[in-house]
Amino acid sequence: MTNNKKTECTYINGKIFTANSDKPHATAMIVRDGKVAWMGSQADLEKIEGECVDLQGLSVLPGLIDAHLHPLYLANASKQIACTPPLIHSIEDLIKEIRSLRGAQGEDKWVEGWGYDEGKLLERRSPTRWDLDQAAADVPVIITRTCAHIVVVNSKVLELAGITRDTPEVPGGQIDRDEDGEPTGILRENAKDLVTRIMPVKTLEENAEILAELSNVLLSHGITAITDAMGRTEPTDYLEMYNDAVKKGLKQRTVLYYIWEDLKKKPILENEKTSLENQIHIGGVKLFSDGSVSGQTAWVNPPFLGEGENMGSK
Missing domain, CATH: 3.10.310.70 (Diaminopimelate Epimerase; Chain A, domain 1)
Incomplete structure (x- = not known):
């Protein structure tokens, strides 16, 4: 039997950022079934149903979106x-x-x-x-x-x-x-x-596991949506890996950007994989034009100071 009972929580006594320039802050909001259903002045609340949380003057911000991230690299680097x-x-x-x-x-x-x-x-x-x-x-x-x-x-x-x-x-x-x-x-x-290319390769399941572990770390910093700016099709397909990570506890909406060299060999941009309705979906293609400024591999003109004729890579 399906449980259709709605969940509702009211937050009061806060400083809630609205992104509305005419009224940038609210003092109360209602969250129903995981979505913000109402936001405004606490004085305008007619009645409070369900759970109520006193924010005690704390600020509330929308979840942060990290628009250029390498989650798998970050998850591995943590170890x-x-x-x-x-x-x-x-x-x-x-x-x-x-x-x-x-x-x-x-x-x-x-x-x-x-x-x-x-x-x-x-x-x-x-x-x-x-x-x-x-x-x-x-x-x-x-x-x-x-x-x-x-x-x-x-x-x-x-x-x-x-x-x-x-x-x-x-x-x-x-x-x-x-x-x-x-x-x-x-x-x-x-x-x-x-x-x-000669380093040991983790299995899809191992990578999915550490991505799921990373999820709560990101949430602790307010990051609720992420990108992976280095999606690969091999040796592990990132779309499959991230979907498996969701089953293991990854909570962030995730947009994948596959590197062009992989897509040339294995085109995978079907509608069902790029749909914005999916928690994990392909959002675009990653291209490299040059390299790193601080590592002095980016293409510059004039040359890097103190590096002779080093103009980086074209």
Whole structure:
């Protein structure tokens, strides 16, 4: 038997943002079946039915929409080394944290970190393969820069990926090399793909699980709708993955933007997948024109200051 009973909650004594310039704030509102049914002055309430919540003067804002987010990256990063203050101030700090994580998680797992910015490290330079080798030479280590357009890896990763001094440059990417031509471990833009394609791949269910875990973290910051600006069709289709995450507890409305390279190979923009009625739907296509400004891979003219003729990538 279907339960058709309506739920209703009245909120009073608040400062409720209305988005109406003529009357920007209300003091009370009624929420019926999860939707705002009425908003106005508390004095105009004729009667209160159902639950009543006294906001005690607190402000109420609409849910926030994060219009450019990488939720899966964020969910995974939450389990990695945060290479930012207050944890990391220097390359020496980073070496210490890599050693600690490597010891805690055993020999079979990659050590991953995110968020370093060479301009904010005490050494004022990017870490290199040799720095990471000091921390853990026997397991793969990959650390992502704050812009997410650049990574640095240790010698073990270079070995696994087959990257040597003789490896040709990747179109749209760069393998940094020292004065003797040896790779430094720093991989920019598309050169990262030489490594990411050999990394262990989580199952659709594992990714859905961590997305569901992330949901409450986002809600705690008032974020009720999100985008994923790096949708993929393989090895896991993001639409399927996010729909599975909903079953596991993902609450945000989510709009996916698939990268063009994937859509060229596998067009999936059918009406039922782009419908705005769906909690999870495809909203558009992601295209790359260049790269990161802070990572100095974006195309600029004149060249980056102090970087000779480096104008980034076209």
